Amino acid sequence: MLVLVSDIHFTDDAGNKTIPAQALRIFRERLRDMAYDASWRADGSYRPVEELDLVLLGDILDVIRSERWPQVEEGDPAFVRPWTSPDDPRFQAKVREIVEAILERNEPAFEVLRSLSSPQVMTLPPPAREGGVQRVAREPDAPGRVPVRVRIHYVAGNHDWFLHLPGPAFDAIRAKIVERMGLAQPPSPFPYEPPDSPELAEACERHRAWVRHGDCFDVFNYHGDRRSSSIGDAIVIDLLNRFCAEVRNELGPDLPGECLQGLEQIDHVRPLLMAPLWVDSLLRRTGVEKELAERVKRLWDGVAERFLALDFVRECARWLPPLTHDKLAIALKFSKGVSLRVLAQLFSWFSEALPCANERPNERDAMSERAFKTRRARAIVYGHTHHHGIWPLDVYPTSKGFFEQIYANTGTWRVLNQKVQARREPPDFMTYWVMTYVGLFEGDERGGRPFEAWSGVLALPASDR
Numbered sequence: 001m002l003v004l005v006s007d008i009h010f011t012d013d014a015g016n017k018t019i020p021a022q023a024l025r026i027f028r029e030r031l032r033d034m035a036y037d038a039s040w041r042a043d044g045s046y047r048p049v050e051e052l053d054l055v056l057l058g059d060i061l062d063v064i065r066s067e068r069w070p071q072v073e074e075g076d077p078a079f080v081r082p083w084t085s086p087d088d089p090r091f092q093a094k095v096r097e098i099v100e101a102i103l104e105r106n107e108p109a110f111e112v113l114r115s116l117s118s119p120q121v122m123t124l125p126p127p128a129r130e131g132g133v134q135r136v137a138r139e140p141d142a143p144g145r146v147p148v149r150v151r152i153h154y155v156a157g158n159h160d161w162f163l164h165l166p167g168p169a170f171d172a173i174r175a176k177i178v179e180r181m182g183l184a185q186p187p188s189p190f191p192y193e194p195p196d197s198p199e200l201a202e203a204c205e206r207h208r209a210w211v212r213h214g215d216c217f218d219v220f221n222y223h224g225d226r227r228s229s230s231i232g233d234a235i236v237i238d239l240l241n242r243f244c245a246e247v248r249n250e251l252g253p254d255l256p257g258e259c260l261q262g263l264e265q266i267d268h269v270r271p272l273l274m275a276p277l278w279v280d281s282l283l284r285r286t287g288v289e290k291e292l293a294e295r296v297k298r299l300w301d302g303v304a305e306r307f308l309a310l311d312f313v314r315e316c317a318r319w320l321p322p323l324t325h326d327k328l329a330i331a332l333k334f335s336k337g338v339s340l341r342v343l344a345q346l347f348s349w350f351s352e353a354l355p356c357a358n359e360r361p362n363e364r365d366a367m368s369e370r371a372f373k374t375r376r377a378r379a380i381v382y383g384h385t386h387h388h389g390i391w392p393l394d395v396y397p398t399s400k401g402f403f404e405q406i407y408a409n410t411g412t413w414r415v416l417n418q419k420v421q422a423r424r425e426p427p428d429f430m431t432y433w434v435m436t437y438v439g440l441f442e443g444d445e446r447g448g449r450p451f452e453a454w455s456g457v458l459a460l461p462a463s464d465r
Contacts, residue, residue: 248263
């Protein structure tokens with residue numbers, strides 16, 4: 001039994017609405033239920049599964065979404081960013097500082113994760129001699145229950161790619177993560193894809209799966225080497241994070257609390273380049289007066305101007321056609337004189353001409369995988385997009401029946417800010433919590449069914465209730 005989750009985005013910031021520990025407790029109960037269901041075999045018999053592999057499929061610890069990256073100008077001795085050399089002691093110290101803060105901030109949630117390896121926590125009722133299940137107490141630590149071995153694997157994504165870096169400094173950081181999260185892997189570079197970890201590769205092979213975070217298909221967040229930074233890092237740190245900090249510091253007392261809380265979720269806008277449209281929608285929805293709204297927009301433009309002046313951003317824009325530096329400036333700045341209607345059309349054009357910005361991976365990317373083409377994998381599983389779904393890819397007959405291949409996306413465990421479908425100029429957005437996980441089964445587990453997926457959605461409190 002193989003279970004996959006991604007994009008939990010644990011942060012070091014209490015105001016950033018990290019998923020609460022209670023969600024992990026609910027998930028722990030669901031894992032136990034899934035293991036029980038998996039213990040019913042294709043022939044109708046009950047045989048408890050002996051082990052369960054849980055894969056954390058990237059963007060679990062969010063090292064990028066931290067205000068601990070110093071808000072200083074390029075050239076300042078304190079300036080350190082994800083594109084600073086990994087050999088730089090300042091870079092290593094900053095990553096360590098942020099990771100330690102995330103671990104401390106989210107200790108109640110990690111305590112739940114660690115508990116999964118306890119033989120008194122993940123247990124199942126034993127089989128009865130005459131078949132079926134023995135009647136024992138449901139409490140996991142009740143006498144007679146059978147323990148299930150749980151192994152937790154951590155795969156690196158684009159917000160935690162630092163954990164894929166080699167070297168003693170990063171081994172020390174990973175050692176703390178392994179201990180605090182109860183991982184079943186060494187503190188060497190966390191895998192980016194299955195071949196990087198023999199244990200993960202073996203689990204995927206048994207379940208006929210190919211898994212990865214999926215950011216390698218998104219040119220905003222992957223520039224050809226997962227041991228290096230991308231323009232997506234700069235967007236979050238030097239545009240979104242910085243904007244939120246400046247609004248809070250300069251206009252915080254004047255803005256409605258709902259508006260300030262909404263701004264903390266700006267990095268969950270999809271695609272990220274729609275952030276200016278979302279800011280405008282948030283200001284209107286929370287009733288911010290026109291003059292104050294203009295001050296917020298001027299702050300945004302000032303931050304965008306400094307972002308666009310970064311050498312790293314200019315360098316990235318050189319090889320991201322058709323997204324030139326000038327077009328990026330038009331997309332990001334209110335003061336360019338482009339109407340919000342035209343801005344919305346511009347984003348549609350970007351989506352068609354440059355299919356990235358968190359719209360990938362998709363089913364076409366799954367069908368490009370060698371594991372799909374050679375039919376070694378029944379399931380291709382990605383995360384990254386924050387959009388859960390199951391896409392049927394192919395089905396073909398064999399001597400034992402039909403072999404079906406799917407692409408599954410693990411979605412996220414965070415807030416989503418989604419543009420509404422109703423056509424309106426300028427557009428509006430809706431916000432809600434989501435929580436998704438995917439299960440894959442081996443052989444005759446789960447009655448011979450190869451997969452299942454669960455997704456929960458929780459609306460935010462309605463303002464008119």
